[in-house]
Amino acid sequence: MAAAGRSVHVRVPATSANLGPGFDTLGLALSVYDELDVTALAPGELEIEVTGTGADDIPRDDSHLIVRTIRHCFDAVGRTAPGLRIVARNGIPHGKGMGSSGAAVAAGVLAAKGLLEGDVDLDDTALLRLATEVEGHPDNVAPALFGGLTIAWTENGAPRHKKLLVHRGVAPVVFVPDRTMSTSAARSVLEAEVSREDAVFNVSRSALLIAALTQSPDLLLSATEDKLHQERRAQAMPETFALVSALRERGFPAVVSGAGPTVLVLADGPGRRLEAAAVVAEVSDGSWQALMLAVDFLGGTVRPAADVRLEADRDVA
Structure with a gap:
């Protein structure tokens, strides 16, 4: 003792x-x-x-x-x-x-x-x-x-x-809402089985993501694509999914952070983080707190x- x-x-x-x-x-x-x-x-x-x-x-x-x-x-x-x-x-x-x-x-x-x-x-x-x-x-x-x-x-x-x-060019920013989401609730909407096509898609993107985060941040937008869980969770947190979609449409590598509802953007430089924050201010209701972070x-x-x-x-x- x-x-x-x-x-x-x-x-x-x-x-x-x-x-x-x-x-x-x-x-x-x-x-x-x-x-x-x-x-x-x-x-x-x-x-x-x-x-x-x-x-x-x-x-x-x-x-x-x-x-x-x-x-x-x-x-x-x-x-x-x-x-x-x-x-x-x-x-x-x-x-x-x-x-x-x-x-x-x-x-x-x-x-x-x-x-x-x-x-x-x-x-x-x-x-x-x-x-x-x-x-x-x-x-x-x-x-x-x-x-x-x-x-x-x-x-x-x-x-x-x-x-x-992680490559020094990767600059994370998270957008934190005022609501919460339990991990169990976020997992409850996921399917027990996925198609071979979706599994292969995510395997390729996961491999690419390692390269993007460690060597080539310019590949982050493609590397953060997903077909296994994020769209399926949209029904549980529609505001999060809408913000991820809006950011990705503007070219920002945005993902759901963990089980959500926070949104993570893996920007390829500090300036891009500020641009992402401007997009969030434009398309949202102002309830998202931006945290400019480091790895x-x-x-x-x-x-x-x-x-x-x-x-x-x-x-x-």
């Missing part, structure tokens, strides 16, 4: 999964973050403080996703979970398709890694496995943990990932909380 009083600081990025054709496979880490300090307490104690995005809707009991994830990790390695004090500052929008639940799970496994340091070593393989056991699939937790562009798959029942660096290359981090406080004191001084 982690020693009472040990405290770690965790930072995890938002993510956008699917990226158009890469359904349940591709994910991208984005420069919006959740941060939290986790302190080990005496067994049975639990204190949770949350500020920021979605704070009013987050439970303060044993059902909290980070609490459940930390306890899962301790159980998995045969250790008794300590009591927990969690102080979280949320920047990732909740229920908007930017990987908030995946980020919470990633934060939980990283917190467990920090609390277990010196007793149990959780390497990258273990982190991804534990996170996938809680989240159910690796496409969001992989970029939240490791950053950059990730390809996630399952091999012999175990989750795997490959991290790729996060670092992924989730865990450090002793005392080190973070010391750096903050130095900055103030």
